[in-house]
Amino acid sequence: MSLHVHMDAPGGVAGDMFLAAMLDAFPDLEDALRQDLADAGISEHARLEWKPILKSGFAARHVRFDIDKAAPPTRHWRDIREMLTRSRLEPDIRDKALAMFVHLAEAEAASHAIPIDDVHFHELADWDSLGDFVGAASLIVRSGVTSWSCGAIPLGSGFVQTEHGRLPVPVPAVTALLKGFPLAQDDAAGERVTPTGAAILKELIAKPGGRAPAGRLIANGTGAGTRQLAGVPNIFRVLVLETTDNAPELISDQVQRITFEIDDMTPEEMGVALDLIRADAAVLDAGFTLGFGKKGRPRFAVDVIAKAGSAEDVALVCFRETSTIGLRFADIERHILPRVETVGGTLRTKQSDRLGVFTAKVESDDLAGISSLAERRRLARNAEQCDD
Secondary structure (H helix, E strand, C coil): CEEEEEEEEECCCHHHHHHHHHHHCCCHHHHHHHHHHHHHHCCCCCEEEEEEEEEEEEEEEEEEEEEECCCCCCCCCHHHHHHHCCCCCCCCHHHHHHHHHHHHHHHHHHHHCCCCCHHHHCCCCCCHEEEEEEEHHHHHHHHHEEEEEECEEECHHHHHHHCCEEEEECCCCHHHHCCCCCCCCCCCCCCCCCCHHHHHHHHHCCCCCCCCCCCCEEEEEECCCCCEEECCCEEEEEEEEECCCCCCEEEEEEEEEEEEEEHHHCCCHHHHHHHHCCCCCCCCEEEEEEEEHHCCEEEEEEEEEEECCCCHHHHHHHHHCCCCCCCCEEEEEEECCCCEEEEEEEEEEEEEEEEEEEEEECCHHHCCCCCCHHHHHHHHHHHHHCCC
């Protein structure tokens, strides 16, 4: 059995929110966390405080570091790297904290076109951010979690004031760190992802856009942010799942969905139109359901799934092949089982690993030239059994 954590960020994600949610899910690790903060040299200047609170009516934990006013600044990446490298932290925790700082330093260096050793973390809260990264590394390693997934990240909107002037949300470093992650817009204004939160996600998520695997929920935790958002709870949640080790590695990616309605084409015309739409190389699938529209007219509700980034081109195909005058677009996540195409005799089959049980399905096109339903079913059954 293995542990998997799925993260949801309705309010966004910041280092303190991640730390609070993980500490809420793994409260037995508090003493070890405090020791790691001491071994990193952080507790001498910043003391961890956490407490239960209500955020928009939801029970959550809030974390903050009470920083000594006499604490020296540690904003340069080269100074932070040296401090952590020479600390008493256990190697795996030290390396995890350094890895998150490296992600952030690389993003800042790219944003300002400077060498990484010249990076100066202007907007970070100094010992605060050190505590967030080291604390996150401690809980990540000590929890024993082996895999992570995350839902869509709120984009945020508006501007924030920085050392470099007024910048749009998300700021350049966060934008670089979130490349590949699915983003969502809920119309709540303000910065929703901080640089520390984005760097933690970058370190944990190898394949952005994945969903939680099947498993037994054994714990959960909720961390609260400091701001109050209009219409959105400013919380970050983790779900801890116990999963089986022999579960297949699910494949996740993003696709685009195009939907529209037709009430002035015949079924024969729709059949031809869908064949032509499916023939486009960017279309993954297309179909329709039959219903009733205005004035009781029969209506075809058409649903087209296209490869990411191809919706505009596929839209032109839909306009050309049907009588629709309007389309709807949506970016969606896709979660599929690993599959392998094999050949059993003259028939191609697709074989999938379904939680350790392999199933096979014959390609229907290979059966099209065979006479009689009984014979097609017999050949398909034999081919699928051969591939078990």
